[in-house]
Amino acid sequence: MKTSIPETELMTSGHQACQGCGATLAMRYALKGLGEKTVMVLPACCWTVLAGPTPRSALSVPVLHAPFAGAAATASGVKAGLLARGDADTQVVAWAGDGGTYDIGIQALSGAADRDEDILYVCYDNEAYMNTGIQRSGGTPAGAWTMTTPGKGGSPRPKKDIDAIMEAHHPAYQATATPAYAEDLVRKFAKARAIKGFRFIHILAPCPPGWKYDSERTVALSRLSVQTGLFALYEIEAGRFRLNMNVAARKPVGEFLRGQGRFKGLTPEAEAAIQAQTDARWAALDARSRAA
Amino acid sequence: MKKVLMGNHAATLGATLARAQVVAAYPITPATQVVELIAEMSAKGEYTGQFLRVESEHSAMAALLGAATAGARCFTATSSQGLAYMHEMLHWVSGARLPIVMVDVNRALASPWNLWTDQTDSLSQRDTGWLQFYCATNQEVLDTVLQAYKVAERVSLPAMVILDGFTLSHVYEPVEVPTQAQADEYLPPWTPERRLDPAHPAGFGALEGPKEYLRLRHRLAQDMERAEDEVDRAGSQFGRLFGRDYSCVETYRCTDADTLLLTSGAVGSTAKQAVDELRDEGFKAGVVRVRLFRPFPAKSLRRILRRSQRVAVVDRNFSQGQQGIFCEELKAALYGLEERPEIYGYVAGLGGGDITVELLKEIWREAADGQGEKLEPAWMEDPR
């Protein structure tokens, strides 16, 4: 079979993910890019459950469950331990949700990036604390309904710009990705694998129960996030910026927002504000891309 | 080779002689020098292990969770607030059965701020499944770090080596430093049964249901219990190699003493002087220094105290809503004896106050007269 991404599966079927889970697509593709000489460090997040209860595992690589606030620190330690044992080849990956990245885990993340730990830190971002039942996180976009922002207008604050925060740490490599662009995602993981120093990949992972849409639309929504410009695909390697997809004729943001129950309460004014912010962000990305 | 060392540096040399492969630590008064010496040795190429300048104590223990699961021998050092900050991780690494060794320099916990020696910080962690050793001299600190690794790796549980802030950590004492060859003979490399290895992929720490969790905790309890004998064993093995014997509990002039002082840490050393003076005055005094606190050496203490009439426990710590912690645990350990001594609880020196020879003699005299408080702890202070 001729495939656009490697055939070998390092994630098994039979995991406990919801139907249409974007986080499992993300992991499936990431492992295709990383290969089997990988250790996965999982803090508290959906993947804590998806990895399987003892004695089962949904991953064909070694896994270490880590504390919620300490994924990046634990991964740093795993790397040091492997080096102490003479293993410089095995990739150490911290695989955290937006909660463990934007909020409770940000201190350890910043510390690891600051020390230029030779680890790959991945945030699979479903834009809320999904494992505990859909509560607002620093990654929740403005206007989104969650269990802790159930009122009119949804979440009052904008999504934290985690990519800018990480860029300020000058990592060896950082990138964004989303499952609809599987080849791009796999390529970025394979690339990250070959780079030494601190690397950060931010994956937008749609979530059917959290975003409130029919499970069949996960890939479609992932694609729309890019086509509307709400999620930009880019990489920065040793400070050099590269826009992977310059979406010239962006679809209106409404195509992404509508059909997601979490944005049901969005007023036309709020949607217009989102469109304006997206346009502004793209103007900046465009300029940056041309300057690069 | 004899060197004059502060307690903190004795701790560092213990860890480097133990060939700790990964150190992850954060500075905090009065433990900072443990880490600074590692940094200095690292810069000079004298320490060739991995040294992570983590950004918090919680991250220090989280990093060691990772390093130990990867199969490396690990070390860190902290005190009071830092120890409290890593509390979640203390439970984590003991449940993961990782033989990490940590030095805790006793310091009082805020609020309010206080920098001086007080055992409440380490004793607050008594439920976390860590072995706990309380040292009385800087020599003992270095020696105990080596023994802690030996016992920890035998029972697969983490171990804390504890010393008084400033009174030991910053005071210079002569210490006989073993050679690397001697340390290697005493402590061979760690060979973990399981570790992170892509050649043999496995998941560590995933969800367990009630049935299995109960069994795993029971197993931990059994391994913790046998640590009491393992500590004595490791201590006599140490004695055979280095000429300095160690055990769970140290007794001094107790053989014909009806009334004993019972204490721990550097106060254990001061208490010997108090006992010597009382003896010179014609009193039959003795002191029991509890070195191993976790597991609580109930077997050893029952054997030692069975025929004593009175024990005055001096606690430089307090469990609010209860009493001094060594006193409380001693009462529990002796409860099952048909004949047991009167136990009098004394609390002193919280926040670093001096526990003087005079104060200890006062306490002993009160207890010997049978005038001690039987139920409530007596809070004491040397008025000078």
Add this chain to the structure above:
Amino acid sequence: MPRLKIDPAAPAVRVSTIPMSVNKTGSWRSQAPQLHSDKCTGCNLCWKFCPEACVAMVDGKPVIDMDHCKGCGICAAECPPKCMTMVEEAAS
């Protein structure tokens, strides 16, 4: 009163080594994918986009592992010639 007795040979720590595929998630389905194979071009997008990794390509056509398929519908939604459709799962 039942005293807890533990197996002294049991390890002090349990690890996960059994693949999760023993868990047959096919029972979760309320709808199942159905292939109209004459229209199928063998593009393997269904294989690519399956979150369960339960699509195999056999002789250029998808074969879905019904022991694990949760019926999410992504394969049908992404199929370019629309030859994969979702049908109601028969009540078991």
